[in-house]
Amino acid sequence: MTAPGRHDALRSLLGAWALGACPRxxxxxxARHLADCPECAEEASRLRGAxxxxxxxxxLDLSATLRRQVIDWCLxxxxxxxxxxxxxxxYAAESAKLDALLRDLGPAEWQEVAELPWHGGVQRWRPAExxxxxxxxxxxxxxxxxxxxxxxxxxxxxxxRRPPAPRVPQRGEPADVLDRTLALITAAGGDDxxxxxxxxxxxxRALLQAASAGDGDGGAPVDYGFAxxxxxDAFLDRAFECWIxxxxxxxxxxxxxxxxxxxxxxxxxxxxxxxLPRLFAARRAQPVPAGSPGRALRLVIDGxxxxxxxxxxxxxxxxxxxVAEMALDGLEFCYLAAxxxxxxxxxxxxxxxxxAIRQVLHALPLLSRP
Amino acid sequence: xSSSDEGLALRLVRxxxxxxxxxxxxxxxxxxxxxxxxxxxxxxxEQLTRDVFAQVxxxxxxWHPGQGTLRSWLGRLTHRRAVQRLREDCxxxxxxxxxxAAASAHHAVASLPDPLREAIAPGHHDGRTYRDTARRLGISxxxxxxxxxxxxxxxxxxxxxxxxxxxxxxxxxxxxAHTGACDGFCPEPVPVAGRPGP
Numbered sequence: 001m002t003a004p005g006r007h008d009a010l011r012s013l014l015g016a017w018a019l020g021a022c023p024r025x026x027x028x029x030x031a032r033h034l035a036d037c038p039e040c041a042e043e044a045s046r047l048r049g050a051x052x053x054x055x056x057x058x059x060l061d062l063s064a065t066l067r068r069q070v071i072d073w074c075l076x077x078x079x080x081x082x083x084x085x086x087x088x089x090x091y092a093a094e095s096a097k098l099d100a101l102l103r104d105l106g107p108a109e110w111q112e113v114a115e116l117p118w119h120g121g122v123q124r125w126r127p128a129e130x131x132x133x134x135x136x137x138x139x140x141x142x143x144x145x146x147x148x149x150x151x152x153x154x155x156x157x158x159x160x161r162r163p164p165a166p167r168v169p170q171r172g173e174p175a176d177v178l179d180r181t182l183a184l185i186t187a188a189g190g191d192d193x194x195x196x197x198x199x200x201x202x203x204x205r206a207l208l209q210a211a212s213a214g215d216g217d218g219g220a221p222v223d224y225g226f227a228x229x230x231x232x233d234a235f236l237d238r239a240f241e242c243w244i245x246x247x248x249x250x251x252x253x254x255x256x257x258x259x260x261x262x263x264x265x266x267x268x269x270x271x272x273x274x275x276l277p278r279l280f281a282a283r284r285a286q287p288v289p290a291g292s293p294g295r296a297l298r299l300v301i302d303g304x305x306x307x308x309x310x311x312x313x314x315x316x317x318x319x320x321x322x323v324a325e326m327a328l329d330g331l332e333f334c335y336l337a338a339x340x341x342x343x344x345x346x347x348x349x350x351x352x353x354x355x356a357i358r359q360v361l362h363a364l365p366l367l368s369r370p
Numbered sequence: 371x372s373s374s375d376e377g378l379a380l381r382l383v384r385x386x387x388x389x390x391x392x393x394x395x396x397x398x399x400x401x402x403x404x405x406x407x408x409x410x411x412x413x414x415x416e417q418l419t420r421d422v423f424a425q426v427x428x429x430x431x432x433w434h435p436g437q438g439t440l441r442s443w444l445g446r447l448t449h450r451r452a453v454q455r456l457r458e459d460c461x462x463x464x465x466x467x468x469x470x471a472a473a474s475a476h477h478a479v480a481s482l483p484d485p486l487r488e489a490i491a492p493g494h495h496d497g498r499t500y501r502d503t504a505r506r507l508g509i510s511x512x513x514x515x516x517x518x519x520x521x522x523x524x525x526x527x528x529x530x531x532x533x534x535x536x537x538x539x540x541x542x543x544x545x546x547a548h549t550g551a552c553d554g555f556c557p558e559p560v561p562v563a564g565r566p567g568p
Contacts, residue, residue: 012512012515012516012519013515014519015490015516015517015522015523016519019500019522021499021500021503021518022500046526047522047523047526049526049529050525050526050529051490051522053475053478053525053529054475054479054525066398067395067398069416070394070398070424071390073420073423074420074423074424074427074428075387075390077424078428081385082387082388084387084388092388092391096391096394096395099395100395107498192505192508194506208388208391209388212387
């Protein structure tokens with residue numbers, strides 16, 4: 001017989017019992033009670049029947065293409081009063097794609113370790129840690145648009161397991177990317193991956209809302225600690241990293257992960273092509289003599305994101321003469337800029353000055369960071 | 371949850387493109403999944419998904435909280451339009467009724483408010499218990515048990531209700547046992563006084 005007073009407690013367990021979600025001892029107690037209590041037995045059988053009809057939710061990884069088609073179809077029928085600026089479009093698409101992947105991960109997949117190569121090494125992080133990393137760096141943009149910094153009061157852990165950072169911390173805040181990431185991973189230590197995902201997604205949505213509500217030109221400076229980018233370029237940088245790290249997670253859990261839409265890929269390549277000359281300028285020991293036009297390389301991108309760029313190699317002079325032409329696939333260009341390819345092995349069409357081409361191929365991975 | 375439903379609906383009315391993206395991300399699996407179950411054709415399901423979202427985006431004032439959650443309203447809208455679409459191609463009422471009923475279990479679960487749906491979501495077969503669910507959702511164990519029981523009761527009630535595959539629903543007239551029960555759903559458990567639900 002069921003002990004007096006246990007009836008209500010056992011009855012409240014019937015839903016969990018029907019779902020097979022009771023610990024073993026409680027499930028046994030419920031089963032014994034059902035033999036004695038017709039009222040509970042009747043409800044239990046109804047709930048079991050309903051539980052048997054439950055099917056897993058539809059797969060969430062509906063194609064990214066369908067998302068774009070549906071949204072374009074809607075916008076064609078009613079233009080938005082508050083559109084997402086074109087420079088935030090890639091981030092909107094890439095954050096939605098990553099979110100769909102994360103919502104699809106099962107408990108075992110959250111335990112896999114993703115490899116995130118960059119030019120200084122390889123980070124090995126679980127998906128939730130990768131998401132903390134994205135949240136921490138997106139936080140630079142959050143501060144710029146007036147949202148709270150996701151780090152809040154969290155401080156970088158005082159441990160020696162990070163490589164020496166060549167960057168100058170500013171104003172006592174955890175200014176570099178790895179510091180911020182490790183601080184957030186530590187702060188999120190006991191959190192469920194679902195909470196980590198939601199925190200990132202809330203922030204990415206708030207960023208997109210702020211971008212849409214802003215002045216449209218996206219000129220506000222975003223301080224990364226080691227570099228300053230206008231907001232419109234920072235959004236492209238974040239779209240790039242969201243895609244590349246989504247790809248890193250997808251590889252670890254063996255899921256397919258499609259590349260960005262061609263128009264978005266084109267913008268990401270453009271950002272790389274515009275930043276590269278700054279890298280050359282910063283690395284030059286001596287400035288180009290006044291009056292010298294300097295050299296340039298013509299970058300020809302094949303594939304769906306096709307385009308041409310002239311990249312100055314000796315500082316950002318406007319009249320630099322092309323001394324070489326280098327043709328490669330748009331995706332390969334991006335993977336190389338993310339240090340996910342070997343510059344000596346990547347298939348490239350070459351014409352003209354081989355050294356100039358080699359210089360660009362070897363400089364591209366330096367744009368990567370953890 | 372209805373407060374975020376109202377916020378989202380307001381942003382849709384204001385024409386915020388970000389709200390359209392959020393609407394799609396939250397409900398595309400529901401809309402596409404239901405359309406596919408009724409129509410059993412990938413292209414037709416994608417086309418219906420486009421049409422349903424376009425209807426909401428071009429006329430976002432159609433939904434209001436009195437009609438239940440945005441989720442349950444979109445589920446009914448999709449179900450109705452999918453049955454209409456099926457009827458345009460096929461005059462066999464018995465077949466239409468069978469397809470419509472096949473989608474109803476899915477619909478019953480899909481239309482539950484988020485807190486209940488999350489609590490009964492499949493995934494317990496790998497040994498996780500209501501205690502794990504409570505931790506995952508950040509709620510008390512009592513609340514987790516309550517939501518599992520209430521969620522299953524609502525699904526059982528919906529499955530037992532007569533189904534109108536043939537309802538041509540001008541406005542929704544489906545027997546929505548859960549609609550009323552969920553309208554004022556509050557995420558924290560009402561103390562279970564004996565027997566909640568139908």
